[in-house]
Amino acid sequence: MAVEHSDAQVLSTDDHILISKVVDALQASNRSDAPQLEHSIKASIDNLQRLASLMMDYPSTRQSQKLGQDTRDHSTLIEALSKATPFTTDLVLPMRVMVGQTYLMARLNFFRLLLRVARETGSVKSLENDVMERISQNIHARVIEILLQSIVGDNTVEQSVRAKGAEALTLVWEDRISSGLETFRPVLEATWEARRKISVQLGTFMGVSEIFSLLGEGCDFRFIDYFGRGICSQEEQQALEEFLFGMSKERIDSLKVKMVETESTVTDPLESPDALNASYLDHHSLTDFVTRLYLFFVKRHLEAMTRRVSGAPGPKRTAEEYVMIYFLSQDQPMGPSDDSP
Secondary structure, eight states: OOOOOOSSOOSOHHHHHHHHHHHHHHHHTTOTTHHHHHHHHHHHHHHHHHHHHHHHHSOOTTSOEEETTEEEOHHHHHHHHHTOOTTTHHHHOOHHHHHHHHHHHHHHHHHHHHHHHHHHTTOOHHHHHHHHHHHHHHHHHHHHHHHHHHHHTOTTSOHHHHHHHHHHHHHHHHOTTTOOOOTHHHHHHHHHHHHHHOOOOOTTSOOHHHHHHHHHTTOOHHHHHHHTSSOOOHHHHHHHHHHHHSSOHHHHHHHHHHHHHTTOSSOOGGGSOOGGGOHHHHTTTOOOHHHHHHHHHHHHHHHHHHHHHHTOSSOSSOHHHHHHHHHHHTTOOOSOOTTOO
């Protein structure tokens, strides 16, 4: 089945081919609800196109606008973002950005719908994997946006770094449909994929076996190199521990105390389950592991932000955020690549 293209190219040619394969599998399954599911797919595509058109109708974040005696442009937006806090960033976001965030989540949910249909029809595993790749791309894009917004709104970060983060954000926001991959995304993708594959050993909570496992599973060396510089703060090391062991700093500390009290060098895995497999995730009814990784990230992100606001001990940022700040401080390009389609 061929899915018609529209003027709003929210889906690539490869996306359309993938959608057609899923619809073909649906039609071949002879399910009684096949017409309803096919209608849901088509309706979701139409909604994506409408959202994309609405997003593009709002003024560009990189063009100037005259409002009475005042002029708003790219530089004034960056200045406003770099002076914002985690609680005021939303108030300075242009409508193009707000609608764009909704568009991104709608796109993510569309591919989750496609994944469910593919599984219901008993499609070949490769087809499911192709849909999962699209889900991963959208989640990684969302995480990068969250990280950049957090950095821009953090007044404990150097102003020059916040300004670079704001510049990167405007590039990401300008064209969510066809922009190329950011430099940081391959780091995130490779690191999360490696984290998905490793088993948490716990032991003495040194994290040595987990780090070697990450490297063995293809973790981006730049992620590990950052925490192996020898000058990392205690909070940075704690953020890495949270990422490696899948537990909060507070939970890790309590288990370390128990190990000392019991003179044990190995903890019981049943007492410290990996957060990626924790029961609280089951309430979200999510079966794809990338989405579980996203929730794992959001949990750490909110806990870190809470410590930053309250002044509580522990990491004030996630491991991913520490690495992104380093990227920005080293003048690493963070916007769309030069070979964007």
